[in-house]
Amino acid sequence: MDSTRSTPAAGWPLLALHPGLMLAALAIYPMLANDFFILQIGGQTLMLGLIALSLMLLAGYGGMVTLSQMTVAGISAYMVALLGDSHGGASLGWPWWLAIPAAIMVAVIAAAFIGALSAKTEGIYTIMITLAVGVAVFYLVLQNRVIFNGFQGLSHVRPPVVLGVDWRTPVAFYYLALACAVAGYYFVWRLRRTAFGLALQGIRDNPRRMSALGYDVIRHRIAAHAMAGAIAGVGGVLLAWYNTFVSPATVGVDAMINVLLVAVIGGIRHPLGAFLGAAVFVLLQSFAIDLIGSQRFRLLIGLIFLSTVLFSQDGLLGLWAQCRRWWVSVAGRRPFLISSSELPDR
Amino acid sequence: MRASKPAAAREPATQAALAIDRLDVRYGRARAVQQASLLLERGTLAIVGRNGMGKTSLCNAVTGMVPSSGSIRLFGEEIRGLPPHRIARRGVAYVPQGRRVWRSLTVDEHLRLAHRFRRGEWTPDGIYELFPRLKQRRHNGGTQLSGGEQQMLAIGRALLLDPSLLLMDEPTEGLAPIIVEQLAATLRSLAARTEMAILLVEQNLRFAVDVADSVAVMVNGCVVRTMPAAALAADRALQQQLMGVHAQGVGS
């Protein structure tokens, strides 16, 4: 929070990016970066961001902080491996145009089921029940060998070659992930002002009042889970392709908590936060070993998470908004290049 | 209506039991109490008003349960901003709306717990003398009591703090008429017997007029006027104008 006391920098508001410019920057990024940065940093950020985005939808709009979004993504990853081609388990070898939608459908159904289980609960209870469901799924895929191939998981999960493009090459995968991420972002961003989105936010703020107004709170929550499940499901398919395998570690407790870290570090009030958090997480994960010499990645990410929760009202985006307010009040001028739509909704 | 503040409140007398000056209580953006001022020198003051006028918020502010701005003085000393337990230890006791007795504590435990921080003339035995009914039920849990018994317990719990100011929020709510009569008698005798000042928040006008020396009227988070209890009792038109009540009007 010391940043709020630093001397005002003239270029400060430039940190706010115009959506169009940001999209352009993301689109030309592969021309400037090497394969590692394209795939492992870029691709992984977009993919992880998409899964965190599904949590942002639930937590930011619906007030439901779940830990099971990685589980939903993992179910989709397992399904795309099982229905399509993979080694190790009982894969069915369906064509991709059937396997992919089916995998996402299964993820949506699973998400709706988790939603139904947890819809009656609130706050911390939601965290607990989703944690339990997630760990149960983890043990299921760990212990089952015939279908899920146990600890080893399913390998050789590769995206199809469509339109003559191998979608697993870094640049192709990056653009695929980018397309999915932009679509997901746009969907979530637009959802906020739809009737459903408004009702969901109303339920977040006061479920009783919404219920009294005739809204079916439970159904809205389940529907939100299903929508988030679709987003997480797409993220899960990308995850399986990115790793080229899926194993129980994909849906383990650490992975489940990572999604929460990503979403909260970025900020759960705005879809941008999920991707911002994912970028921070992926960069740290990749470079912590170079930065601090030792292997203290978890400590670093934990401390960042801790300070985010302690000092910012809403992750990095919240911090950004706080700083911006500060800048506006100190410099006495409105920052330019900012459309109100991209600021955290508060 | 906001203009008619009691002149005395503007320059609080240092020895007044309770002097509230320009008190604000906010919940988020909503203002529950707005610039309320109130003076209670001694004796019993009743605050009357309809639901949602900020009476309970005022009590919560005095006891320190909600943050507020403005000034609250207890015998000349500022208590606003102190944590609730410090305010309690200075002699402000609270009998809240709905009694709020602890369901997992017995009657006896309630009294022993309260009789710790300010030891004065009241003891648990004294409370049992005042409310013999409680003595019979001393080993019963808080929720096994009837409404009237719970009210006795809540009052007993408050008295054990040896208060110099007793706050009561809707003590008659949900009680049978006969119990209300007894309660009024008890309060009158308490007021006569001790030095204690009483601030009574009440919707039941008849009870308020019956017990209190003077009455303050609260509308929309603001104290609009204070008058002797007898004056309100005599003026039915005013009762209806201020309160919009018919069924509970004095003398109805």
Add this chain to the structure above:
Amino acid sequence: MDGTSKMLRRSLLGTAILLGCTAAASAQQELKVGLVASLEGAFAVLGQDAVRGAELALKERGGVAGGKKIVFVRGSSDASPASAVNATRKLVEQDKVALMIGPLSGSEGVAVKDYAKTQPAVTFIDGSSGGQETTLVNPSPNFFRFNLDGAQVMAPLGPYAFEQGSKRVMVIAEDYAFPYSQVQGFMSGFCKAGGKVPRKAWIPIGTKDFSSVIASIPNDVDSLLVVLAGADAVNFIKQYDQAGGSKKVIGGSVMVDQTVLSYRGRFRSNLVGTLSSGWTADALETPAWEKFVADYRASSKEAFTAPSYFAFAYYNAVKATLNALDQVGGDLSDGQAKFRKVLAATQLQSPVGLITLDHNRQAVGPAFITKIVQRPDGKLVSSVVKAVPKIDQHLNMSKAEFDKMGIGSRDVPACP
């Protein structure tokens, strides 16, 4: 200047700086070698010992091979395949290492081997992962392994244990690929010799409380084959001891490792006499091994009494790599073709004996039947009962015979 173009310039500048930082600034005489081990999570203590082994091999040559200064660039995994591939990918694609050494555990090895197929320009040398299928099923032409897999090392033990009087054995092992291989290695010879395995208890990974498994041990078995590692091994032995268990314990290779033996506690005495089979033995009395142990112990203050298997395996991997680099004079041109040819033909004089590679670039080498003994200074070490100089990946069976048995799993092989 308007804000937009100023900002664009800034972001381009920023990108340029970012890329500048990431570009490899390698000195002429340096050769970067990636080294991935599990330095996080439950396997961290093993990963640290693995790194000790790798560094020892490099130090023996003064850090130079093939006329180049060898620099290790480290990567860390948490023993999950995804993290191993991420760490490896960073070293290959970002840090631009020419050679990769690692990873540590079985499922990581399979994942890294699959990744190796996408990076034909880089040569991968396995660290210590012992998964059977890594080199047996769909091997990658640029993936080399200088350690025996989990089944190979256990193969000599089965017939020996049978000879020593273990006729009926209950298997207690963790429920994943590596223990499957270990059990397969043991059972392939054991069943052939006439032994019976009436019951196998596959323990879910992460189980700490084995008391009900212990309670379910049938009375009519005379020995237990226990394949658990680290904390689980310690827990099992202690609980078995406390429950008054008295059956003979036969250990998997990782069960009698120094990571377990160097642990202090009362149950230690129960380990004395435990039969096992492994890549090496602590008390192997050959000059080469004794020198290796002495060097290992001198290399670091935190070193164990004797090098763990992981230190040993990484040491071998690095040593073979550096040998080959020397032989080609540091020539990694032509897609490392010459280097790989030399590496595939390696005759590695390891501290335990000669290790060569088969056509799948999988090690063929010695294994040792061992027994735990207590040294005069109180330390527990594994002593050699019998050395078997050469075991191949088909467990010295014919390919047809091995294929008939198939890869080890919960139910393969079986002889109830």
Add this chain to the structure above:
Amino acid sequence: MKWPRHRDRAILAATPLVVVAAWACHHDTRLFVAATLNGVTLAALYFLVASGFALIFGLMRNVNLAHGSLYLLGAYVGYTVGDQTGSWYLGVVAGALGAAVLGVVLQVSVFRFMPGQELRQALVTVAISVVLADLMMWVWGADIYQLDPPEWMYGSSVLPIVQHYPTYRLILLVLAVAVGGGLWLLLNRTRIGMMIRAGVDDRMMLAATGVNMQFVFAVTFAIGAGLAGFAGVIGGSALSISPGEDTRYLLASLIVVVVGGLGSVAGTAVGALLIGLSEQYGLAYAPTYGVLFTFLIMVATLFYRPQGIFGGR
């Protein structure tokens, strides 16, 4: 009256269980009795850990997701002190104290400033658990530690049917009963216990009665965290101490208190029993999927009875 319906349902659920148990008992009496004993003694350990969690939650509505870290810290501190001094008892005291001190520090320096913000507190405790896990790995490494209890606790006792049974596990049971009894006495027979109970019911009224709630919170946190640390040393002597145990015992505590009913000591005992038994029966009779049972029990409980078996509303 809903009771008859509940009873029908209970009978419906219990009948197959009784049949299965009878079969198991007949099939191999020794195994069944041993698995039951194992379940009960494991439940004792779970109860020790979870009771502190339940206590803290009951009063403060603080879901302390760092509770597992307190367990592990207590275990490490207990090991270190026990190893240095050679006294297991000192190790137990030090482990409990160490965790209690950390608990108080957390309450006073962090949680005090976010009253009523349950979700934020939960997130903060997640963060703290991530940080603590890595700090502990830094200090104690990833080695496996194990405390040896005094000689007389080690070894096995002779019991009917099961023959040899680890003495230490029986002691575990005694300890859990003692802690349960101690907690009951503390809550029901002492002034601070009275305050804690009153605070659970209505904490604002407790403050308005002159009680310094921050003091009660700190004491409760100390007791709850101390119980976690105590359990850490006790559990670390029964099993082993290594990274990852924090998550295990956090999960166990969560499941136990959610199944039993948050904030109820009796419920915690029942929950612990249910989870301990299901885990051990699972391991003995259905090793492959047995590990799923506990989670299914939790999900089912939350679905049908979100407040837990013993939880009131």
